[in-house]
Amino acid sequence: MQLKNGKIKDFMMNYALYLIMLLIVIIIAIISPKFISIRVFRDILTQSSTRMLVALGCMFIIVSGSADLSGGRVVGLAAVVSGSLAQQAAYANKFWPEMGELPVIVPVLASVLVGLLVGACNGYAVAKLKVPAFLATLGMQMIAYGVNCLYFNKAPNNSQPLGGYQEAFGNLGTGQIMGIPILVIIALALCAIVWIIQTRTCLGREIFAVGGNANAAKVSGINVFKILMITYMLAGALYGFAGCLEAARTGSATSSYGLSYELDAIASCIVGGCSASGGIGSVPGVIAGVLIFNIINYGLTFIGLSSYWQFVVKGLIIIIAVAIDVRKYAGKN
């Protein structure tokens, strides 16, 4: 009997996050039954997509035992850069007035490049210069924002919100294929790729090893510098791509895009079971972490709850979810 109780308890502990998510959905659905619909499901997935990319990038960093505060501002920088390259030739307020229409792949690649570059700087500062990750990435956060403001303020744009995107670029954010938003397809594909990298490749295992115990990883022959560089660049590329999609999704971009996305991403990762001290984390957990926040965001607005209460509820859920989640490991130790 005791054994059976233990099993139920174990189950509850292991799947606490999913159970909380289910509970929230049930509560919202009781208040407003319309919540259980394809449309709501699709909306939540769409809204989660760009944040999912940021959270996946963040997960690499957290699993490697590091931290990254630059994510949100990289999203903003990449959004403005890609937006400035994706405008129609005929648009009246072009960022680059002399430039013709570029193929959509150009802004997409540019945003990823921007992310890679910031990631490389982050990685170098942390792994080579040995700057504590919080500080190094805080510095990069400011640099990314400053560079973004400078670029955005360039004449003739003078800090005007960007607009007038080519249809193909806008479609990345708003289009659908057989009723499934393209954003969701992209996010799912990237989840799958990240999951494969993390669980099926040497690189993935080495990132876990570095995060679990950097010294042990070093003596067993892992090049920690290389792994950290790759980790930060992978994360940067994901942030950059997220920025590009954010621009496409909203049909605009300003230097204030992406503000505090990194904190949402970190919260999603930790709620999703990543260990803040490194070495633990999984893609399904992060997906659940991101979804839970977006369900709360969407659901509470859906039932017309005031924005002020939403903050209270969100904060409570972070604390409760993590409090339950840590029991899982505490018990095992």
Added chain:
Amino acid sequence: MKKKALALLLGICMVTMTACGSQAPEAASGTPAQESADKAAGGEQEAEAPAEGEKAAAGEAVAGVVWYNFADTFISNARQTLINIGAADGTITITDADSTNDVSTQTSNMNNFFTQGVDYLVLNNINTGAISEICDQILEEGCYGIFANTDTPTDEDFAKNDKLYSVSSVATQSGTIMGEALAEYWKAHPEADRNGNGKLDYVMLLGIQGHYDTTVRSQYSVQALEDAGIEVNNIGGEIICDYSRATAQEKVAALLANYSDDIDAVIACNDDMALGAIEALKAGGFFAGEDSYLPVCGVDATVNGCQAIKDGTLLVTAMNNPVTLAKAIYKVMYLTNNGEEVTTETIGLEGVSVDGHRVWLDYSPVTIENVDQATYDINDTAF
């Protein structure tokens, strides 16, 4: 070695922080042009008068301008125009600083300018709870104080200091313009009552809680509807979107999923949020044809906002002309620097009226009828 590298990086960080926080160039080394300032006040001010013979030549007056947020589109336009005018005219040297939407940064910026000994402090104040204290500080420092595009100081504050001015739009008009345009649309289109409950069911997208513009825009837009005899019903409560397009888009998508058949109109406290709402509405099947129109109102008349009016999605936006704001600020400084009085006539700008030391700028409605004239040029330096 590690320590050196850390020190170096910290140094870089700090430099970046300073650069981001405040873009005030070095203080002009000239003495404050208080002589001419005293002249402007009719020569009555004896206290704290500088030594004789320090009369500043034209071009030596320095203005320290504290904007609440460089990243704000409207502010960015006004800021650039003011810099352009200053550079073209040369009478007043403009230096400015960014409060990054943070009261304590604003205080540091102000003190920085006081220390530099500016002749004019132009304050786009966000510390609205401490207006009187700020006025007292300006009085103590002896420079001119101009409150720009914010709550104006009280009559008592003005009575205490002859060198105090305020240049601001009549913020309530921005709300009224949205409300009146919506009322007109509502009365002309009986089918706009989508659920037929006889009430105008509106969604209100707010900027920042307690932000003056947010408060008056939400309040006066609804007031104008009620004054027009329309019964209103709010859907979704207080929806805080921080003036962000992405947030507004997400919030409206969520509301639409539940209240798609009920929502009759969206009132947004700025154009960016209105455009976010329009994106969400498009995704929800609106704006597909004649019969799927839904009125959305905004404020600011940004480039994208005006484009949306041309596209037939945005119903109305209220224009607070940043170029007029910059010109009016500069003109107040120019006039006082020359010892002239500030009046509606001496300011001589369209849509600008002077009441004592308060300079008021009118908002103007922008709709499909006049959108082609709703343009301004931040490179226009005539004042």
